[in-house]
Amino acid sequence: MRITLLDTLAPDPNAPTVHDVIAELGDVTTHPLGAERFGPCEGCFECWVAHPGTCKAKDDANRIMRDWASADEVVWRVTPFLGGWSSAAKRALDKCIGLILPFFTTVDGETHHKARYARLPRLGVVAEVDAEVPDVERARFAHLVGRNALNLGAPHPWVAWVRRGAPVAEVRAAVAAARAAPDPGFPAQPPFVEPVSCGVPAGPTPRRVLLVVGSAKTGEQSTSSALGHAVLARLQARGWATAELDLPRVVKLGRPDMSELQEAVANADLVVLAFPVYFDSLPALVTAAFERLRPRFGGPALLPVVQCGFPELAHTVVALELCAAAAARLGFAWAGHLALGGAGPLRDAPLHEARGVAWRQVQALDRAAAELDAGGPVTGATGDLFSTPMMPAGFYRLAGDLGWLAGAFQHGALTALLARPFEPGTESPPG
Numbered sequence: 001m002r003i004t005l006l007d008t009l010a011p012d013p014n015a016p017t018v019h020d021v022i023a024e025l026g027d028v029t030t031h032p033l034g035a036e037r038f039g040p041c042e043g044c045f046e047c048w049v050a051h052p053g054t055c056k057a058k059d060d061a062n063r064i065m066r067d068w069a070s071a072d073e074v075v076w077r078v079t080p081f082l083g084g085w086s087s088a089a090k091r092a093l094d095k096c097i098g099l100i101l102p103f104f105t106t107v108d109g110e111t112h113h114k115a116r117y118a119r120l121p122r123l124g125v126v127a128e129v130d131a132e133v134p135d136v137e138r139a140r141f142a143h144l145v146g147r148n149a150l151n152l153g154a155p156h157p158w159v160a161w162v163r164r165g166a167p168v169a170e171v172r173a174a175v176a177a178a179r180a181a182p183d184p185g186f187p188a189q190p191p192f193v194e195p196v197s198c199g200v201p202a203g204p205t206p207r208r209v210l211l212v213v214g215s216a217k218t219g220e221q222s223t224s225s226a227l228g229h230a231v232l233a234r235l236q237a238r239g240w241a242t243a244e245l246d247l248p249r250v251v252k253l254g255r256p257d258m259s260e261l262q263e264a265v266a267n268a269d270l271v272v273l274a275f276p277v278y279f280d281s282l283p284a285l286v287t288a289a290f291e292r293l294r295p296r297f298g299g300p301a302l303l304p305v306v307q308c309g310f311p312e313l314a315h316t317v318v319a320l321e322l323c324a325a326a327a328a329r330l331g332f333a334w335a336g337h338l339a340l341g342g343a344g345p346l347r348d349a350p351l352h353e354a355r356g357v358a359w360r361q362v363q364a365l366d367r368a369a370a371e372l373d374a375g376g377p378v379t380g381a382t383g384d385l386f387s388t389p390m391m392p393a394g395f396y397r398l399a400g401d402l403g404w405l406a407g408a409f410q411h412g413a414l415t416a417l418l419a420r421p422f423e424p425g426t427e428s429p430p431g
């Protein structure tokens with residue numbers, strides 16, 4: 001059996017390693033992800049429509065996709081963060097959407113992507129931790145891995161929890177038990193349960209709002225940025241002082257310094273965090289920001305504004321849960337949330353007046369600003385209005401599929417759309 005081991009953790013010379021246990025299962029190709037280079041995924045989708053199956057970046061993304069596509073099983077070694085992927089893992093995972101096709105399919109009524117490769121390796125994770133992990137985080141992580149596996153077409157995912165430095169027999173037993181456990185099946189997504197919301201803490205005026213954009217999109221304006229600025233403009237019109245930061249500029253994935261973000265957050269009453277869903281959860285940049293921000297008593301309020309490509313709202317839930325967990329850890333108040341599935345049409349929608357397909361979203365943005373200005377959280381009713389689908393899911397999927405064809409045509413890549421550049425036996429493209 002061929003195994004690709006994606007190792008996000010530093011080698012530990014004193015402990016019997018997970019590597020030994022995984023090596024007992026088959027021939028292992030290891031990627032020490034800490035030593036490899038990754039820029040954040042820019043969400044350009046060129047790996048779907050311009051050079052299908054390969055990433056344009058000159059980092060290690062293509063090597064990972066090559067070894068993923070030729071494996072029977074892909075195993076991660078990772079320390080989960082708040083029940084989600086760590087940024088060390090996410091920066092690599094986010095670069096791997098070239099492994100699937102852009103085209104939509106449905107699984108139990110939910111939208112997902114079609115597989116690019118015929119071979120669909122199993123997905124496993126050795127979650128190595130040195131502190132007790134709350135049950136809620138363990139459950140969230142298992143659920144997230146299940147949903148990732150669903151999107152990647154990976155059968156029978158597993159997660160083994162092991163103590164750092166545990167004896168090899170313990171690691172072996174945990175991995176064997178996780179791999180032999182019954183297939184958890186379709187990981188249905190229950191709705192997001194909002195934490196107790198308290199709005200924006202009282203303080204001197206003008207109130208200060210910081211927009212943090214968590215998309216690394218370049219070239220065209222990101223949907224996250226458009227939505228975040230729509231909130232910002234409304235609060236500014238109500239007399240709020242505004243500031244904004246783009247995470248790709250202030251968070252470097254390989255470097256820990258984040259003083260600019262830390263300072264900007266310390267000077268805000270409200271942080272509007274606008275970001276896309278990547279692989280069922282937070283993008284690497286947002287994860288890195290949450291990992292590295294220092295907790296503070298009496299921090300600002302957090303308003304996540306999250307949107308995603310699939311039409312169902314369910315795809316935003318894990319990301320929202322991770323935001324809520326991060327807010328609790330960092331001492332942020334919770335100011336409600338705005339979440340939307342099927343956000344594609346927002347790219348061309350006017351967000352200053354309630355017309356066109358996004359009229360409900362515009363109304364909700366107006367209401368959200370009024371609620372925040374009154375000191376309260378964004379209410380569930382406003383959140384529900386914002387989440388109202390802009391069009392039926394079937395129509396969205398059809399329009400999306402046609403959009404990918406048009407995009408590939410524009411890039412002269414129509415005939416290569418279904419390419420399998422890393423199929424074993426194929427000469428790999430450079431990179």
Ligand SMILES: Cc1cc2nc3c(=O)[nH]c(=O)nc-3n(C[C@H](O)[C@H](O)[C@H](O)COP(=O)(O)O)c2cc1C
Pocket residue numbers: 041042043044045094095096097151215216217221222223224225275276277278279280281307308309310311315343344
């Ligand atoms: C690497 C990557 C992973 C993605 N994963 C998901 C996903 O799991 N579920 C989903 O609904 N959309 C997913 N999307 C789609 C984005 O959420 C969607 O395109 C979003 O509108 C992009 O926002 P932006 O323009 O602010 O970057 C993914 C996009 C990329 C680039």
